Every structure is written in structure tokens, then in C-alpha cells.
Amino acid sequence: MPKHETKLIINPNADLGRAWRWGADLRSVVEEFGGADWAGTVYPSHATDLARQAAEEGYQLVISVGGDGTTHEVINGLMQVPEDRRPQLGIVPVGTGNDFASNVGMKTTPAEAMRQVFTGKPKRIDIAEIETGSRKEYWDNTLGIGFDAKATIHSRNVPVLSGFPVYLLAAIRTIMLDHDPAMITFESDQESWQEDNLLIVLCNGPREGGGFFVAPEAKVDDGWLDYAAITSVSRPMMFRLVPEVMKGTHGRFPQVRVNRFKELSIRSDRPLVIHTDGEIFAGFGTDVRELTVKILPAALEVII
Numbered sequence: 001m002p003k004h005e006t007k008l009i010i011n012p013n014a015d016l017g018r019a020w021r022w023g024a025d026l027r028s029v030v031e032e033f034g035g036a037d038w039a040g041t042v043y044p045s046h047a048t049d050l051a052r053q054a055a056e057e058g059y060q061l062v063i064s065v066g067g068d069g070t071t072h073e074v075i076n077g078l079m080q081v082p083e084d085r086r087p088q089l090g091i092v093p094v095g096t097g098n099d100f101a102s103n104v105g106m107k108t109t110p111a112e113a114m115r116q117v118f119t120g121k122p123k124r125i126d127i128a129e130i131e132t133g134s135r136k137e138y139w140d141n142t143l144g145i146g147f148d149a150k151a152t153i154h155s156r157n158v159p160v161l162s163g164f165p166v167y168l169l170a171a172i173r174t175i176m177l178d179h180d181p182a183m184i185t186f187e188s189d190q191e192s193w194q195e196d197n198l199l200i201v202l203c204n205g206p207r208e209g210g211g212f213f214v215a216p217e218a219k220v221d222d223g224w225l226d227y228a229a230i231t232s233v234s235r236p237m238m239f240r241l242v243p244e245v246m247k248g249t250h251g252r253f254p255q256v257r258v259n260r261f262k263e264l265s266i267r268s269d270r271p272l273v274i275h276t277d278g279e280i281f282a283g284f285g286t287d288v289r290e291l292t293v294k295i296l297p298a299a300l301e302v303i304i
Contacts, residue, residue: 006036007054007087009047009074011066014095025111026065026092033118036063041070051077055087061303062087063117065110067095072140072277078300079127079138088301090117096166096210097278100141103205104220105304117303124298125220128204130276132291139276140220140300142208143293145266147199147230147238149275150178151209153283164210171209171242181232182272188264193257196232200266202293203227206248208278213248215258223297229257263294 008030010023030036037059041047047064051074054062064074071091078086092113093101104125107113128139144152154177155170184197201208203215203226215226230241233255244250251258266272268289274282282288 004034004036005060006030006034006063006090007050007057007059007061008036008038008063008065009041009050009054009070010038011041011047011070011095013041014066014070026114029111029114029118032115041066041073045073045076047073048077048080051075052080053077055081055085059087061090061117063090063092063114065092065094067093068097068100068141068278070095071100072279075127075140075300076138083299086300088122088303090303092117097164097208099207099210100205100277103141103207104302120303122301123221123304125300125302126204126223126225127296127299128202128225128293129296130274130281130291130293132282132288137276137281138296139204141203141205141277142214142275143202143277143281144208144275145200145202145272146182146197147174147178148201148208149273149280149282150174152275152278153273153280154178167209167212168242172239175235175238175242179235179238183269184229185267186229186264187266188259188261190259190261197229198232198238199228199230201228202264204295212245214245216248221298223295224260224262225293225295226260227258231255231257263292265292266290 039050047070051062064071091101091106092110094110130137151170151174154173155166181196181198185194201214203218205220206216206218207213214228218226250256271287
């Protein structure tokens with residue numbers, strides 16, 4: 001049996017390597033509530049391995065200390081164990097965008113968020129699953145296809161800025177450098193369509209990219225996934241739409257599709273670039289042309 005009931009997983013590379021600066025403050029807060037066992041990530045997907053091991057070892061609460069990518073990995077580890085053995089999840093946001101933490105109602109200051117984890121109440125939330133051939137992965141906030149995923153890749157090359165400005169600059173770069181639509185066949189339990197398309201974002205929560213409200217009506221506990229899709233439009237029109245997406249008002253434009261679903265399949269005439277919660281699922285040079293997505297209602301308990 002573990003020494004404590006809580007396992008804390010911290011990503012020291014979150015927020016451009018600045019996450020460690022919160023370590024001392026967070027440790028004192030953790031000790032106020034009886035302490036926890038700590039582990040730091042040292043390689044990509046390490047948080048997934050650590051979270052799965054924590055569940056198998058009998059921890060009751062696993063706390064993700066990092067950004068959206070860290071929480072994405074932790075959730076993938078927790079979802080690998082049976083639901084009756086799955087620990088509760090706590091989130092302390094110390095990353096760049098921290099969108100999922102915001103969407104579930106976590107405080108923005110790390111020390112306050114840590115206290116919230118130890119004093120808050122559990123809430124069941126939905127998790128989503130993507131499959132491409134033999135590969136399956138879970139995601140908690142957004143899955144972006146096309147423009148959205150390309151902007152995520154470009155955001156990795158903005159080393160000085162942090163937060164929302166990173167993603168805004170990345171979006172501008174993507175409009176200029178990667179304005180490349182694909183012919184998409186979209187089939188869900190609600191509708192079917194086919195068209196040249198620049199962007200599809202599937203959403204469990206309303207916000208991504210540090211402040212883009214792609215699906216303002218999305219809720220993490222309603223049993224549905226929302227989406228927004230943009231047809232093949234000109235570069236000037238994309239520049240027109242970006243501030244609308246920031247405000248969540250893009251759905252009023254005829255070039256934008258918005259709806260919700262529980263299951264869908266997508267096929268493309270060319271390789272797709274895909275991100276899951278800001279982590280690159282299929283990058284430039286990969287050959288993913290088909291995928292399926294479904295929602296897993298009330299799959300995980302989060303302390304908020």
C-alpha cells in the first residue's frame with residue numbers, strides 16, 4: 001500500500017520549463033493537508049505511465065501539476081484501469097494555456113488550485129476517445145483537425161511568449177503558411193456532410209488555445225461533444241473569423257458549421273494533421289486519413 005492516498009505528478013517542463021518555480025509553494029500546501037507522494041515526468045508520455053501505476057498501486061487521488069498536455073497524459077493513464085479502480089483526478093494548472101483546468105472551474109493560481117483539490121468536491125465529467133486503425137487515445141478537452149492542429153505545431157516554435165499570445169501568433173502563422181483545405185466526409189449520429197474544409201475542432205469543453213471559445217455552449221458533463229468546422233475560405237476571411245472565435249461568435253457565419261454529437265467518423269482525401277488536448281496525435285508527414293470519435297459519459301471523477 002502507498003504511504004499516502006494521494007499521488008502528485010508534476011511536469012517540470014510545463015510553461016516553458018517554469019513549472020518547478022511553484023514546487024516549494026505547492027509542497028507547503030500539500031503538507032497542510034497530510035502530504036502526498038510526488039513524482040516528476042522525465043520523458044514524453046511518462047505522466048501516462050505514472051498515473052496508470054498510481055491507480056494500480058491503490059492511490060485514491062492523482063493530481064496533475066502541469067499544463068493541458070500533462071493532464072491529457074494523466075487522464076490517458078487513469079482511463080487504462082477499470083472504472084471501479086480509477087482514482088479521482090485533481091488539476092493544478094501551471095502550463096501555457098490551462099484550458100481544461102479553466103473549463104472545469106479550477107482557480108488560476110497554483111497554490112489556490114492545490115487547496116481547491118484538497119477541499120473541493122468530486123464531479124463526474126465526460127471523456128472522449130479517438131480511434132485510428134489500431135490506435136486509441138483518450139482526450140478531455142478538444143481535438144483539432146487541420147488548421148487548428150497546424151497552429152498547435154506552430155505554437156511550439158514561439159519560445160518567448162506564454163499563454164494566449166502564443167496561440168494567437170501561431171494562428172496568424174498558420175493562415176499565412178498552411179492555408180490548405182482537405183475534402184472531408186463527416187458522418188455523425190446527428191448529420192452527414194462532405195466539403196472542402198480548413199478546420200474541425202471537436203470539443204468537450206468550451207475553450208482552447210488560452211482563450212479561443214470554439215464551442216461556447218459545450219459542457220464537460222452533458223454527455224455530448226460539440227464541434228465547429230470552417231469551410232474552405234480565403235485568407236482574409238480567416239483573419240476575419242479569428243477574432244470571432246476568440247469571442248465565441250463565429251457560429252453566426254455561413255462558412256462555419258456548429259453542432260453536437262455522441263459518435264462520428266471522419267474521412268479525408270489527404271493526410272490529416274490532428275492534435276488531442278494540444279498534444280500532436282498526427283503531425284506533418286503522417287498518413288492518418290480516417291478516424292472515429294465517441295464520448296464516454298461520466299467516465300472520470302474530477303475534484304473541483
